Structure formats: structure tokens, C-alpha cells
Amino acid sequence: MTITRRKFLTNGMAGVGTVGLASWSLPAFAQGEIMPKSGPRVVVIGGGWGGATAAKYIRLQDRSIEVVMIERESVFRSCPISNWVIGGLKEMGDITVSYNALKTNHGIKVVHDTVTEIDPGRQMVRISDGMISYDRLIVSPGITLLNDEIDGLDAVGRAVFPAAWSAGAETQQLREELAAMPAGGTVVLSVPFGPYRCPPGPYERASLIADYLKKNKPGSKLIVLDSNEKIISKGKLFKAAWDAYYEGIIDYRTNNAVIKVDASTRTISTDFDDIRADVGNIIPNQRASDTVDLAGLRPDGRRWCPVNPWTYQSTIHPEIHVVGDATDATTVGKVPKSGFIANSMAKVCAAATVALINGEEPARPSMANTCYSLVSGTEGISVTAVYDWDDASGKMAAIKGAKGLSPGRFEIVAANADDWARAIWSDMLG
Numbered sequence: 001m002t003i004t005r006r007k008f009l010t011n012g013m014a015g016v017g018t019v020g021l022a023s024w025s026l027p028a029f030a031q032g033e034i035m036p037k038s039g040p041r042v043v044v045i046g047g048g049w050g051g052a053t054a055a056k057y058i059r060l061q062d063r064s065i066e067v068v069m070i071e072r073e074s075v076f077r078s079c080p081i082s083n084w085v086i087g088g089l090k091e092m093g094d095i096t097v098s099y100n101a102l103k104t105n106h107g108i109k110v111v112h113d114t115v116t117e118i119d120p121g122r123q124m125v126r127i128s129d130g131m132i133s134y135d136r137l138i139v140s141p142g143i144t145l146l147n148d149e150i151d152g153l154d155a156v157g158r159a160v161f162p163a164a165w166s167a168g169a170e171t172q173q174l175r176e177e178l179a180a181m182p183a184g185g186t187v188v189l190s191v192p193f194g195p196y197r198c199p200p201g202p203y204e205r206a207s208l209i210a211d212y213l214k215k216n217k218p219g220s221k222l223i224v225l226d227s228n229e230k231i232i233s234k235g236k237l238f239k240a241a242w243d244a245y246y247e248g249i250i251d252y253r254t255n256n257a258v259i260k261v262d263a264s265t266r267t268i269s270t271d272f273d274d275i276r277a278d279v280g281n282i283i284p285n286q287r288a289s290d291t292v293d294l295a296g297l298r299p300d301g302r303r304w305c306p307v308n309p310w311t312y313q314s315t316i317h318p319e320i321h322v323v324g325d326a327t328d329a330t331t332v333g334k335v336p337k338s339g340f341i342a343n344s345m346a347k348v349c350a351a352a353t354v355a356l357i358n359g360e361e362p363a364r365p366s367m368a369n370t371c372y373s374l375v376s377g378t379e380g381i382s383v384t385a386v387y388d389w390d391d392a393s394g395k396m397a398a399i400k401g402a403k404g405l406s407p408g409r410f411e412i413v414a415a416n417a418d419d420w421a422r423a424i425w426s427d428m429l430g
């Protein structure tokens, strides 16, 4: 499919040409605006992997565009490397980065608040103090965990069985519970049905928990309850490492979705078994964050947001862009929900947003991904792909010959993973 310049200007500039110009011309007080603007403005919701990257890369390309980034957390905490914290290899401080450089180096207005309303018609978002208007909106709000799908996984259940699937208090809780568990204990880790955030993430976590148990808690075991019929990412490499290092520690069970938990007895149930866990890490199924529903960006019955992957414009509201985990891979192409991909999408989206605001045609997109996983305290594995636009499908497609798995597990890959994380945090937030 070839996207013509006319299509972009009618589709992409619709907001700027109609509602957007109206909001420039109306007096600010008439709209409840708390941050009157004097030129083009992009509002970004979410200061995670997609949002922070998009905010920075717009300012790198066009300083005349004002960027307001709204993020409810006061600091950035990275999910990549958070499994290393759970496994005792890093501390929370090692995966925490300030937002200050986005303000001082790039002039981004970083607002720490929660967006509670999006009005696509008036092109405004609401935070606690009032409304902020935009010419284009970029939404990268991550995921919502579907706790309700597991009986008993209410607030009390979550307190006993944390997911730790966004880096933060639950990551630290899991780390401390493992450290406090007596030797000979049972840890249970559940894997949700795909698609979910970070396909290899649960298996890396299993590896690092097993590594920790092997070194520190003799006689303990880790039961992995996988909803899926097999390990869904880097399967052979994980399995080879588990066979080599964790025999008698990891008990891996496929087609074992968790259906019920009982916090009072610390019991986790599948269709086949009731297991008492000393430490339980339940990772529920997932969908796009509730934030996307503020603007109806997720159609009824769908878990993710459909987008045009040339620009990451929502197919529902073209003046709003969606990037990161919240996007629907059936509209993007076969890309994983990873931080690297969110960063890549955000760069495409930033370039397209600058082009659309300036009345230009967005450039042909390309993207890349590498996912590193540790399989022990010292060795890592990786999977890589480079993506180009595919005219036939109108989506991104992996380039043949530019993708693949690491041929085995290596110390150098573990070192690369550490270097990659610090480099990409700097790319997003430095």
C-alpha cells in the first residue's frame, strides 16, 4: 500500500486544520485552559519508554514545537533490568532515572499528574488543575493488568501475590519476600496468555529466581505455571539453560493458567492443581492501559489500540498517536511489546508528528528491536530484528537476514544487556 501525500494531509492534518486552529484562535479562558499556548503544542501522556522518547525526539527535531509530557510518577523506573533486582543482582536505585534532563536539556514541560479526561473534539486533556490543549496528542500509557480474570486476585490477593509487571514497589516486595523465604520453600511464578508486555520477561525472571534459589536457598523449588503451550520467546535457549543449571529447581508446567488464588491460605489454583506458595508472583493477562479508554482509542472487544504504523496515528482519532505496548500488533506488524520497540515506534511517531505539524509528508518508517535476557547471574541470550515498511500488507515486517537469536548463552551478552539498558535510558531521558 502506498500512502499518498494527499492522504496524509487530509488525514494527518485534520486536527490542526480544523479543531487545532480553532483552539489557537479562541481565548484560553473560554476553554478552561490552564497552560495557554502561543504556537504548536504536542502533549504526551506517559513518561515511560514510548512517551519520554517521543517527547525528546520532537524537541530534537523542532524547537518551535512546545512539548508537555504528563507522567504520574515522579521518577522513571525501568522494567528492563527489574528482573535483575528480583534476582538480587541490582538494586532499585540502579534502575531509577530522573526526568530532570528532559526539562533542562530539551525544554520539555514535565508535569507530574494523572490525565483523567481526553476530549478529542476540543483537543484537550484534563489533569487535576484543569485542561491543557494540544495540536497533536501522543499516548504511550502502557498496560492494564486484568486481575479480575483470576478469582480472588482483588486488592487483598494482589498484596499477597504481586505481579511486579511495572517496575516499582511490587518489584521490591518480591525481592524482599524471596530474601525472607526459608530454605526449602516453594515459589510460584505464573505466565499470562500472549500477547503481553515483554514475551521473554517471565522466563528471564524464572531463570534469575532459580539462580538466586540455587545459590541462597538450598532445597527450594520454583513452579512456573505457563498459560501457553510452550515458552513463547527464545524457548530453546531458555530450556537449554534450565536443563543445564536448574534441574530439580524449576518445575515448568505448560497449559497451566491460574484461575483462582486464596490469599488467606496462600494457595494458587489451576484446572489441575492447588499449590501452596511461600512466595507467589502472579502475572495476569493484559490489555492497553485504561488511559486509552478516555478517548475511545481501543474498540469494544479489542485489547489493544489500532494504529497506522507509518505515523502511529490512531485509526479512530487521527490527531491522536498511540505508541508502545498499548498498540495492536495486528495493525503494526509482528513486533513484540518491548521497551526497545516502544522507543523505536516513538522515534517514528516523533518524526511524523513534526512533519504533520509543518505540513510535510512523514518519511518511510523503519524500526529495530533487541531483547536481552539473563539465564543466570552471568550469562545472557538475545533476539534481534530490524523492520521495514511492507507495501503489500501496509505494516512493518522483519527484514529477512536481519533477525535472529544468539547462538547460545554468553557472558558477553549479559554485559551487552547491562550496557544497552544504560545507553537507551540515556537516549530516552538524557
Ligand SMILES: Cc1cc2nc3c(=O)[nH]c(=O)nc-3n(C[C@H](O)[C@H](O)[C@H](O)COP(=O)(O)OP(=O)(O)OC[C@H]3O[C@@H](n4cnc5c(N)ncnc54)[C@H](O)[C@@H]3O)c2cc1C
Binding pocket: 045, 046, 047, 048, 049, 050, 051, 070, 071, 072, 073, 078, 079, 080, 081, 082, 083, 113, 114, 115, 116, 140, 141, 142, 143, 164, 165, 166, 167, 197, 198, 201, 289, 291, 323, 324, 325, 326, 337, 338, 339, 340, 341, 342, 370, 371, 372, 373
Ligand atoms: C520484567 C520486565 C522486563 C522487561 N525487560 C525488557 C527488556 O529487557 N527489553 C525491552 O525492550 N523491554 C523489556 N520489557 C518491556 C518494556 O518494559 C515495555 O515494553 C515498555 O515499558 C513499554 O513502554 P510504554 O511506553 O508502552 O509503557 P510504560 O513504559 O509502562 O510507560 C507508561 C507510562 O505512562 C504513565 N501513565 C499511564 N497512564 C497515565 C495517565 N493517565 N496519566 C499520567 N501518566 C500515565 C505510567 O505511569 C507509565 O510511566 C520488560 C518488561 C517487564 C515487565
